[in-house]
Amino acid sequence: MGQKFSLLLLGAGAMGGALLRAWLKADLLDCPRSSVVDPNASDEIISLCASHNLPLNPEQNQPYEFCLLAFKPQQMASILPGLGWPEIDKSLFISVAAGTSLATIAMHLKSAFPTPARIIRVMPNLPASIGEGASVMIANDTASASDKKAAEILMAASGVALWVDSEAALDSAMTISACGPAYLFLLAEALTEAGEALGLKPDLSKTLAIEMLAGSANLLRQSGQSPQVLREAVTSPGGTTAAALEILDGEAGLRGLVKKALKAARDRAEELAD
Numbered sequence: 572m573g574q575k576f577s578l579l580l581l582g583a584g585a586m587g588g589a590l591l592r593a594w595l596k597a598d599l600l601d602c603p604r605s606s607v608v609d610p611n612a613s614d615e616i617i618s619l620c621a622s623h624n625l626p627l628n629p630e631q632n633q634p635y636e637f638c639l640l641a642f643k644p645q646q647m648a649s650i651l652p653g654l655g656w657p658e659i660d661k662s663l664f665i666s667v668a669a670g671t672s673l674a675t676i677a678m679h680l681k682s683a684f685p686t687p688a689r690i691i692r693v694m695p696n697l698p699a700s701i702g703e704g705a706s707v708m709i710a711n712d713t714a715s716a717s718d719k720k721a722a723e724i725l726m727a728a729s730g731v732a733l734w735v736d737s738e739a740a741l742d743s744a745m746t747i748s749a750c751g752p753a754y755l756f757l758l759a760e761a762l763t764e765a766g767e768a769l770g771l772k773p774d775l776s777k778t779l780a781i782e783m784l785a786g787s788a789n790l791l792r793q794s795g796q797s798p799q800v801l802r803e804a805v806t807s808p809g810g811t812t813a814a815a816l817e818i819l820d821g822e823a824g825l826r827g828l829v830k831k832a833l834k835a836a837r838d839r840a841e842e843l844a845d
Contacts, residue, residue: 576725577604579635579662581650583616584609586667587641589700591616593729595623596702604633632656637725640666640676644843647671651679659683663718664690665725669745670843672738673711689714691722692738694745695729697752704730705751707744709737742844746836754832759784 578600580587591607594600602625609616612627620627634657642650647668656662660683666676673690680688691714695706706726710719719734726732735741759780766776791801806812819825 574724575599575601576637576721577601577635578637578639578725579605579656580607580609580639580641582609582639582641582643583607583612584641585697586695586699587639588613588616589697589704590639590641590667590695590725590729591619592700593702593704594725595619595625597728599725599728600625605635606633634658635662637721638662638664640664640668642668644668644671647676647679651676652682654680654683660685660688662689663714663722664688665722666690666692667695669694669749670742670840672844673709675844677711687711687713689718691718692741693722693726693732694741694749695726696749699729702728702730705748706730706732707741707748708732708734709741742837742840743833745840746833750833750836754829755784 576599578594580591583591587609595602600623602623606626606629607616607620608628610628612620617627619625632655638654640647640651664676664680668676671692673692676690676692677688680690689711691708691710693706693708696704698704699706704726706729708719708722708726710722714722723732723734733744735744759777762780762783763773763777766779767773771779787801791798794801802816806816
């Protein structure tokens, strides 16, 4: 049997729930010594906790090796100062809150800690729920090498886990990894609607869009070739794809829009930090 962790999950919404499913699937949690706290837990989370003997909203506290902060960034100031459980100063805190800096988290935890808290910021994404996620991570100076290794094991259960060297880099990287699934889902919506506008039945248009995106992503990952090489392989000069790309990649086209979109996401992360 591999290593199992004692973990307190604060918030089991979309992201917290996704990570919980990944950890349970990988059998990484010591469930009787772990807990989930979410007053508005979904029926799925309630059932998941019950089936794994994982306490949900327990009345009594216990020590935890890890505490995952998966609630809204705006709730940090109200929730963190009130936290308390036996040996809380020995817990490693992992935050998935966008735009909330390591220093801000440490400041809100001061009342519960005789020494500076060990904190790691992680920006995961929704595909973590199926083990296909991409997370970026950074630790504060108090976190040890063993803390980083344990956090990496936890996040690797949900997909790829990569370290960055600054919080600025993390805020930039999350505009691709954490926000990115929404861009892809929007593209799937747009392709489905465009197919319908061309006369395709809705179910057919949706299936073609989803399978094309999934297959193309797998090809990009497995081929080892660059996006540019694969794009050029699909695009015959003067052909149908070339006609479409003249629109998508023309003046004020997709590349420019993506740059503006990612900058807007990063700017919003910086606003949340302020």
